[in-house]
Amino acid sequence: MVRYDLISDVMSAIKNAERSAKKEVVVKASKLVERILKVMQEDGYIGAYEFIDDGKQGLFRIELKHKIIECNAIRPRFAVGVDEIDKYEKRFLPAVGVGILIISTPKGVMDHKKAKKLNTGGRLLAYVF
Numbered sequence: 001m002v003r004y005d006l007i008s009d010v011m012s013a014i015k016n017a018e019r020s021a022k023k024e025v026v027v028k029a030s031k032l033v034e035r036i037l038k039v040m041q042e043d044g045y046i047g048a049y050e051f052i053d054d055g056k057q058g059l060f061r062i063e064l065k066h067k068i069i070e071c072n073a074i075r076p077r078f079a080v081g082v083d084e085i086d087k088y089e090k091r092f093l094p095a096v097g098v099g100i101l102i103i104s105t106p107k108g109v110m111d112h113k114k115a116k117k118l119n120t121g122g123r124l125l126a127y128v129f
Contacts, residue, residue: 099129
């Protein structure tokens with residue numbers, strides 16, 4: 001059974017558009033995707049994004065800033081405690097302080113730096129650098 005992974009599709013679309021030097025990309029929408037885009041925007045990896053109602057699921061138009069070298073979804077969605085974040089930071093990011101891990105926590109979707117500050121763990125969703 002093949003499962004559809006919207007986060008992987010969104011991250012691939014962003015990465016491919018960045019590599020093609022496009023100014024914007026359009027991806028399928030969901031509440032989780034919106035929260036991930038908000039984290040990426042707060043950290044300066046993407047510009048503005050807007051919801052487009054297509055009468056179905058909806059779409060997001062994302063303005064690209066050409067600051068992303070690599071971004072991808074993390075599968076399986078590892079559960080991480082606050083004490084394990086450093087281990088996964090070393091696994092998925094090129095160096096300490098470079099890039100972000102996006103984590104879904106009980107306090108919302110956030111980057112790993114904010115999760116450490118709030119002393120909360122969660123599930124790894126994606127990484128960006």
